[in-house]
Amino acid sequence: MNTNTPTAVLAAQWVRAQPAVAAFITSMIPDFHDAEEILQQTAVTATEKFAEYDSERPFIAWAIGLARIEALRFRQSRGRDRHVFDSEMLDLMAEAVEQEHKQAAEVRTALKTCLQKTSGRVRQVHELHYGKGMTPRAIAQHLATTENSIFVALHRARNVLRQCIGQQLSRNEA
Template identity: 40%
Template sequence: MEIAKSRELLARQWVKVQPSVLAFIIASSPQFSDAEDLLQEVAAEVALRFDDYDPKRPFLPWAIWIAKKKLADFYRSHQRDRLLCVGESIDALAEACNRVQGMMSEEQQALRDCLASTSGRTRDLLVLRYTQEMKPRHIAEKVGMTAASVRVALSKIRTALSKCVKSRLDLDAR
């Protein structure tokens, strides 16, 4: 794989899974400061080993596998032998992180689908608020509404999107 494309793939994959990897490390380490250090070690190891990653497989389990190795090294180096069943606990936690990441991906896809079905003023308001990051009063000036009307419209749009996402997830679950 071309180096620039490989770096881009690494960056995109890491940004997606980093919160889950951090949550896994925080839950598995004794102190937050240890978790911060471990996350940096995992990020470096992921970058060093990225050529070994198979892009046809999910990235999060691979990154968690590296995190588990770094955690094992951490506990060995700190002689934390008083912690029993750490391996089983860490494995269960890793599996939970993988499940949560999968659920988040399904929700994100459902939201993308729901957003794709919007049009007209709804689409315009969403773009102005969330893509252009405009405040309701600036949106109001731009589209000829009051700020209060913009806030109400955005609230209704968010509610409709939430219902749409739940509906799509329910359909997928069947």
């Protein structure tokens, strides 16, 4: 299967964007079924308008923009239902979701950089626990050590990563 076709590119982008788009929609639309309908319509619209998408822009922001339009259409079809937000509120919520996604992406990038910097037991325990999903007990057996020492190593690994991520993010802000 060719992964460079427009359909494959759209599918890959949508899979990554769908949780953020769904979160945006459900934050505005209280009814689950209505939110699902708007999400589906947004996917259809994204498919129809994908040729117009500017790949220099983040796909998620573009998809949220489409969702915003679909939510506005929904709101207009519902008239003055008190549970439906006005367009100014929708704009603010779209901005907030976009900003939240951007911050999460920055944290993921910092985490990736920090993980590359770790070594030794910290890295080994981290990879076994988070990478392979092993329990502390299984890791202790695998490394021929105590379960308590694994809990301590995981605690230290989290602290090292938390500190490193904080430093990476503050460097990015500067």
